[in-house]
Amino acid sequence: MYPKTYNPTSRQNRISVYVSVAAITLLLIYLVDVTVSKLSPSPGLLPMNESQRGITFGATSTTLFFAAFVLGFREKRPSALSSTILITGGALTGTSILGSIILSGRFEQVQPTFYIVMVVGYAILGLGVLMAMKRKHLTSSW
Numbered sequence: 001m002y003p004k005t006y007n008p009t010s011r012q013n014r015i016s017v018y019v020s021v022a023a024i025t026l027l028l029i030y031l032v033d034v035t036v037s038k039l040s041p042s043p044g045l046l047p048m049n050e051s052q053r054g055i056t057f058g059a060t061s062t063t064l065f066f067a068a069f070v071l072g073f074r075e076k077r078p079s080a081l082s083s084t085i086l087i088t089g090g091a092l093t094g095t096s097i098l099g100s101i102i103l104s105g106r107f108e109q110v111q112p113t114f115y116i117v118m119v120v121g122y123a124i125l126g127l128g129v130l131m132a133m134k135r136k137h138l139t140s141s142w
Contacts, residue, residue, distance in 0.1 A: 013079040016072035020085040023064035027089055030057030031096055062120060065089050069127045073134065083131035090125025094118050 029046075033053060037044035046053065065086060072078040097118040101110050 009079070010075055012071055013075050013077075013082070016068045016075075016082045017079050017085075019064050019071060020068035020082045020089070023061045023068060024085050024089045024092075026057045026061035026064065027092060030054075030061065031092065033057070034096075058117070061089070062093070062124070065124045066127075069124075069131065073127075073131055078131040078135050080132070080135060083128045083135065086128025086131060087125055088128075090121050090123070090128055093121025093124060095121070097121060 030053065033044040033046050033048075036042065043049070044053070048056065068082055069086060072082045097114055101107065101114055101118075104110070
């Protein structure tokens with residue numbers, strides 16, 4: 001019925017893409033809110049304090065990134081979009097934390113959780129690269 005090249009996207013890959021899009025959306029909302037709170041005297045766009053904002057948007061987006069990886073990596077051919085979003089989200093997380101540490105100029109006063117979040121961000125980036133490598137390996141011809 002379909003040509004041999006027809007490769008429908010699996011349900012699990014589609015769910016992985018949806019979860020990764022939700023994660024990057026939450027992360028971008030979080031980053032915009034933090035940026036507004038740092039650049040202006042207002043507490044931010046959302047009526048939340050720092051810990052509420054971090055738990056609601058930061059922890060949730062990190063959890064969703066890991067869920068998207070688990071859903072996508074179990075597939076024989078992971079989604080390219082999902083792996084790209086994981087790479088982008090991990091880079092944004094790690095680099096934004098690193099940038100805030102550098103801009104503060106107080107390396108000795110930085111809380112250890114900042115370093116943990118930075119490492120987790122770069123771990124998400126690595127998982128995205130791993131998904132992309134699995135996809136490339138399965139689609140390349142020798």
